[in-house]
Amino acid sequence: MTPELSPLARALRREIEARPQQFHELADAHRDAAWPDFLRAWGELRRAGILGRDEDGNYRIEVRQ
């Protein structure tokens, strides 16, 4: 079962779902968050197993079966 995401992780998920993005685009969009908090939210997406990549290195949401 996927654990519940924090508000910041949910926001990151929404932004990636809207458009595949580079890591730096997501980091720039959340300069208001403390860097450790941003990384922990990123870790939530990793642990949820929903992050995929395209050939340009963009992150995309990819729910694995």
Added chain:
Amino acid sequence: MKKSFRDFLADLDAAGELQHFGGEVDLRDVPGLCAQSAKASFFENLKDYPGWRLAGALITSKKRLALAMGCKENEVAWRFEEGMGRLIEPVMVERAPCQEVVRIGDEVDLAALPYPLMHLFDGGPYISATFVVSKDPEFGRNCGSYRLMYRSPDETGIDLVSPSDMRLYYQRRLDQGKPLEIAVAIGCHPYEMLAASYKAPTDLDEYWVAGGLHGQPVPLVKCKTVDLEVPADAELVLEGELLPIGWTEDEGPFGEFSQISGDVKWNPVFRVKCVTHRRDPIFYLLQMPWENDWLAAPVTEAAGLKALRNASVQPVAIRAPVGSCGYWTLIASIRKRPGEGKNALLALLSIAEVKLAIVTDDDIDIENPDDLDWAITFRVQADRDLIVVQGARGKHIDPSIKAWELGKGGLPTTAKLGIDATIPEGVPKKLYRRIKVYGADRVTPEDYR
């Protein structure tokens, strides 16, 4: 006692080569500040990282490389070779600064360590200044340097694509369905980093190499949760295991040592079980590609010296330019006897990585690009002084090889070029007599002020 990372920082400071940032700095601004500083950078107050300091871009010039090695700039290859000639066994110690603070299991939080996003297209923040230790029951202990990409508070990606001893160790464990224990020391003296980048034979322990470079044994301490030993004076240590999942998880891109943004790769995952560090730790941000390339240069140069001597050629100076990443090009001046320009080229091109070799006489200052251009202009005839070797082993990372045409698992080949810029046999040396200014040795501008 051998020198530590902190001793090197003190040496940089004493030489006026360390810029201090005393005010509060957002970690996300650190790479940009490091890149714009003419000196090495030291951040004393990191926002959101109480207790941590950060040193970055330490070896981004030959001057600072020479400072790390305690020698003159034109002596680094010889200094490295000298250290390699006196391998020194490490010693074990019971207590270590790197274990003043211990965080195990649920206390592990990699997001609490200060490493920023370093380059625009990186797949995430990276730990770049790693000294990675692993063991194999048959081949023994190995130390290398492998980049780590943040994934979650207890996991990183690790680039294990290229052939290496640790890749071999991992494959052997993977074949048994078991993880490979590793320990990652961060904040080690440049000699440890040089030893880690040296491609030692599989049965040679790089700790002995580091000891040789220091001229004193490296003190080691046993890790808390894995059967490995790390440098006792390191700033920070990550202990854990490479999961037995093979090359299945995305990692990268990362600003590579080739000075090119790489691709997404498929790699294993490092799960961290324990973090230990000093009470007042200093994080080391190794600035790619420059620090990596400067640290690669002495290793390539020492290989060049060895190859020349094996070919009975007498080297006078040698240089692996940072423009070739300290890796692909070797330029040497030699005390030449007839035919040895070509012998020297063949020797240098025999080094696996070297793609371009240039050999000159010992009257040429190979550190001076203008002097080198002059030698190539007037001592080279293209129809007799170039050597091209086709079909030698290449590296995927070189775009000119077109490795993508080979398909998955294909091994690329490369052409190699040698340029003999020594005075050709049969051409009188007096034809190369350089202009000298009349009277320059007996008068100075001060005499007429």
